[in-house]
Amino acid sequence: MRDKPQILGSRIVARSRLFQVEELDLRFANGTEVSYERLRGAGRGSVLVVPMLDADNLLLVREYAAGVHRYELGFPKGLVEPGESPLEAANREMMEEVGYGSRALEYLTSFTVAPGYLEFSTDVVLARELYEQRCPGDEPETIEVVPWRLSQAAELLMREDFTEARSIAALLLVKEKLNHGG
Amino acid sequence: MRDKPQILGSRIVARSRLFQVEELDLRFANGTEVSYERLRGAGRGSVLVVPMLDADNLLLVREYAAGVHRYELGFPKGLVEPGESPLEAANREMMEEVGYGSRALEYLTSFTVAPGYLEFSTDVVLARELYEQRCPGDEPETIEVVPWRLSQAAELLMREDFTEARSIAALLLVKEKLNHGG
Structure with a gap:
């Protein structure tokens, strides 16, 4: 090396x-x-959560993305607040964006976004055993929650509004993990 | 909508x-x-290339990533130059970074990187039927080329220096495509 x-x-x-x-x-x-x-970066990490309602049903959000000026589908994500662990941040973001908490949060991996010029990284968290719990977030409008079946991942990958590499990578990692009995 | x-x-x-x-x-x-x-962005797109030497062997590069101040493994990538198509840019980047051209370039998809605050997107290109051809690039040091077997993707995903969401998503997309006879 x-x-x-x-x-x-x-x-x-x-x-x-x-x-x-x-x-x-x-x-x-x-x-x-x-x-x-x-x-x-701000010195804070970020998290991306894959919320699973059951073994096949996951939850996506459709949110305005200012960088590309259009609505994009993806997994809930956000910054880790001071004093929070990444798993706590994942649970809070889920409560704010999709209205669920989780009793089974699992750290999967950490992504960099563009390591050539960005310091940021994102921890990827799988969330199972969900329960209804909503917390107010700071979004300018209510977030649309879009359920999707993991068994229909191929159709999701064909959509023109599901483009973010982190969401695509997280979807494929979770699909591999759950199909292999993880 | x-x-x-x-x-x-x-x-x-x-x-x-x-x-x-x-x-x-x-x-x-x-x-x-x-x-x-x-x-x-600079108004120019970027490309990421997955170079396949044969049905199982792909080529990665190990390059210094200033954003995270360490060496990272990933697929060759770069900006599309004025007048180039994305496929032409992919072929040039391959010649500069791994020393091969391709007779079978295939556009797979387009990723956004962080659509909430970045305008950038990256076209993903699969390159097969490679031939040896090196072009000088503008890198500050020679790039280390790292061959890897697609059948050992799981080991690659475990490495601490293979973290970029675009490379992970591209690896998993190509693996799904080639395992399904695409």
């Missing part, structure tokens, strides 16, 4: 309410020096 | 060499008004 490039210097070159762009001066093991820009 | 929120105004609130942060003033269908920040 190669040594990581050495960070010779770094500075914030742009800043907004949500984002900080950091410029890194790097020296690679072969001596090449380059500057890269990356986005710094 | 709901109407999209109306964009009441927008402005660039931060800018660096690579990134532009745009603030959008939105009015949702229920009358709620909020401001969201999103990152604008």
